[in-house]
Amino acid sequence: MPEGPEIWRAADEISNTIANKEIKELFFAFDELKEFEKELVGSKIISVTPRGKAIINAFDNGLNLYSHNQLYGKWMMSENGMQPDTNRSLRVAIKTNDGAAFLYSASEIEMLEADEVESHDYIKKLGPDVVHPETSYEEVLARYQDENFKNRKLATLLLDQGFLSGVGNYLRSEIMFCAKVDPDWRPKDCTEEQLEDLAHYSLELSRRSYKTGGIIIEPELKEALEREGASRKNSRFYAYKRTGKPCYKCGREIKEMKTGGRKIYYCEHRQKSVD
Numbered sequence: 001m002p003e004g005p006e007i008w009r010a011a012d013e014i015s016n017t018i019a020n021k022e023i024k025e026l027f028f029a030f031d032e033l034k035e036f037e038k039e040l041v042g043s044k045i046i047s048v049t050p051r052g053k054a055i056i057n058a059f060d061n062g063l064n065l066y067s068h069n070q071l072y073g074k075w076m077m078s079e080n081g082m083q084p085d086t087n088r089s090l091r092v093a094i095k096t097n098d099g100a101a102f103l104y105s106a107s108e109i110e111m112l113e114a115d116e117v118e119s120h121d122y123i124k125k126l127g128p129d130v131v132h133p134e135t136s137y138e139e140v141l142a143r144y145q146d147e148n149f150k151n152r153k154l155a156t157l158l159l160d161q162g163f164l165s166g167v168g169n170y171l172r173s174e175i176m177f178c179a180k181v182d183p184d185w186r187p188k189d190c191t192e193e194q195l196e197d198l199a200h201y202s203l204e205l206s207r208r209s210y211k212t213g214g215i216i217i218e219p220e221l222k223e224a225l226e227r228e229g230a231s232r233k234n235s236r237f238y239a240y241k242r243t244g245k246p247c248y249k250c251g252r253e254i255k256e257m258k259t260g261g262r263k264i265y266y267c268e269h270r271q272k273s274v275d
């Protein structure tokens with residue numbers, strides 16, 4: 001599932017491809033959206049905003065296209081307006097004379113009036129967005145210190161979009177690795193310094209991933225691994241999907257465990273105080 005950094009990049013792509021251009025043609029697969037196919041011709045998209053794992057395309061007539069990709073949805077762009085070659089099922093197409101955006105396989109697609117966006121069931125529950133440039137370190141630290149969250153296991157808390165939005169499975173493992181925190185712990189088990197590190201890395205790693213297209217490790221390490229001939233796949237993460245491989249910080253094996261049905265990856269030595 002895409003996480004915040006990927007959603008932000010998708011929003012940038014949509015914006016770069018079709019924003020502020022007159023829309024010539026629209027397609028909506030769902031019956032309840034068909035009425036907008038004609039209505040929106042001639043309008044423009046004036047902003048494309050990531051909200052957690054959803055994206056809001058705002059039209060200049062006040063309407064807002066809400067889409068949440070769930071597990072399989074994917075936005076694809078086309079510079080020449082031709083439909084991408086894919087077996088996925090097309091849900092939305094927005095075409096201009098100079099580029100088109102296509103949304104495939106997503107199941108949650110709605111048209112919202114301007115005053116319905118913030119009160120939308122999904123959006124109103126979102127915590128601070130870790131990729132958003134205006135989300136502050138203090139705001140994120142306050143979440144980790146919050147009485148409402150401090151008794152919950154970090155491994156599950158970090159996947160809750162109401163806690164911090166934009167964190168998903170890979171960021172969860174990487175944030176806890178960098179903050180040297182045991183995935184079985186709750187915020188209340190952490191020292192103040194560990195909570196500060198969690199807040200720091202929640203922002204740092206998410207923003208780095210947005211900027212680099214999914215590379216979490218620090219640039220120096222990335223360069224060193226590249227010099228050794230490592231593939232892109234093998235030089236992105238500290239711990240995520242690196243089970244059995246040596247930890248970049250201590251050389252011991254990275255381990256995995258299942259929590260809430262999803263795997264978490266960690267360094268036992270670094271995060272569980274085991275030799």
Ligand SMILES: [Zn+2]
Binds near residue numbers: 247248
């Ligand atoms: Zn280690």
